Amino acid sequence: xxxxxxxxxxxxxxxxxxxxxxxxxxxxxxxxxxxxxxxxxxxxxxxxxxxxxxxxxxxxxxxxxxxxxxxxxxxxxxxxxxxxxxxxxxxxxxxxxxxxxxxxxxxxxxxxxxxxxxxxxxxxxxxxxxxxxxxxxxxxxxxxxxxxxxxxxxxxxxxxxxxxxxxxxxxxxxxxxxxxxxxxxxxxxxxxxxxxxxxxxxxxxxxxxxxxxxxxxxxxxxxxxxxxxxxxxxxxxxxxxxxxxxxxxxxxxxxxxxxxxxxxxxxxxxxxxxxxxx
Numbered sequence: 001x002x003x004x005x006x007x008x009x010x011x012x013x014x015x016x017x018x019x020x021x022x023x024x025x026x027x028x029x030x031x032x033x034x035x036x037x038x039x040x041x042x043x044x045x046x047x048x049x050x051x052x053x054x055x056x057x058x059x060x061x062x063x064x065x066x067x068x069x070x071x072x073x074x075x076x077x078x079x080x081x082x083x084x085x086x087x088x089x090x091x092x093x094x095x096x097x098x099x100x101x102x103x104x105x106x107x108x109x110x111x112x113x114x115x116x117x118x119x120x121x122x123x124x125x126x127x128x129x130x131x132x133x134x135x136x137x138x139x140x141x142x143x144x145x146x147x148x149x150x151x152x153x154x155x156x157x158x159x160x161x162x163x164x165x166x167x168x169x170x171x172x173x174x175x176x177x178x179x180x181x182x183x184x185x186x187x188x189x190x191x192x193x194x195x196x197x198x199x200x201x202x203x204x205x206x207x208x209x210x211x212x213x214x215x216x217x218x219x220x221x222x223x224x225x226x227x228x229x230x231x232x233x234x235x236x237x238x239x240x241x242x243x244x245x246x247x248x249x250x251x252x253x254x255x256x257x258x259x260x261x262x263x264x265x266x267x268x269x270x271x272x273x274x275x276x277x278x
Contacts, residue, residue, distance in 0.1 A: 026044075028129060030129070032044075032047050033124070033126075034080065036084060037063075040061070040062055041060055042056060042060070042125075047128070050097075068098070072095075075095055079095075083113050084113060087121050090111045094107070094108055094131060105131075106130075106131040112124060140181065140182040144183070146167070147168045150164060151187070155191075155194060155195050155198055156217060195218050195228075196228060198217045200233070202216065204241065210226070210238060
């Protein structure tokens with residue numbers, strides 16, 4: 001049975017609103033849905049409370065003009081109309097939205113159209129996040145971006161932590177602390193993961209020997225690379241290459257976390273089934 005048929009049949013078994021409950025557990029994220037008349041039909045707990053209602057049922061049926069100041073309502077309505085008329089999402093819209101005290105604050109809004117089973121635009125849904133809090137959450141990663149890029153660009157070089165700290169203008173102690181707080185690993189372990197990740201890519205996409213790959217990604221020899229690779233990924237480089245290219249065996253959680261690149265299989269699914277029957 002085609003996967004699309006299976007998918008549609010599965011979706012039809014779901015109770016309405018099954019997925020929206022997920023948004024009740026997302027911190028600092030407001031979720032809403034509107035019909036084609038731009039009346040609120042759904043919202044997570046944070047959004048409902050921010051609109052001044054006790055529950056979703058009390059909020060349903062109201063529009064932005066019932067809830068927000070006119071200037072805000074007009075801004076929201078203009079974006080909603082663009083989404084519904086074009087059938088295209090509007091992502092990363094920065095606009096004013098009331099904070100917990102009811103005062104205007106900059107928020108980031110993403111809106112996508114919702115379509116009926118007949119293909120017509122039936123409304124939209126969206127999420128709203130505080131711009132300041134979103135920026136604050138990203139800031140630790142942005143601060144360490146130059147260090148991460150320096151490591152990524154020097155995988156096959158011997159990079160010392162004092163050298164890295166000097167390059168990004170931090171003390172060695174501060175750099176170590178920031179890496180552990182942000183990435184939950186030391187700079188040394190972060191570099192090892194980058195090297196292994198690059199090794200994963202080369203194992204799948206090239207015919208280089210494991211020794212050649214080891215040297216290219218900054219290890220002294222085959223043994224050092226294999227030991228570190230096995231420690232991080234959970235299998236040896238040779239086993240990873242064979243498993244990734246030749247079989248449909250599921251990847252471990254470590255492999256999925258490390259690998260973003262999927263090489264084309266040597267045989268498609270139908271060809272493999274025929275081969276097994278032979």
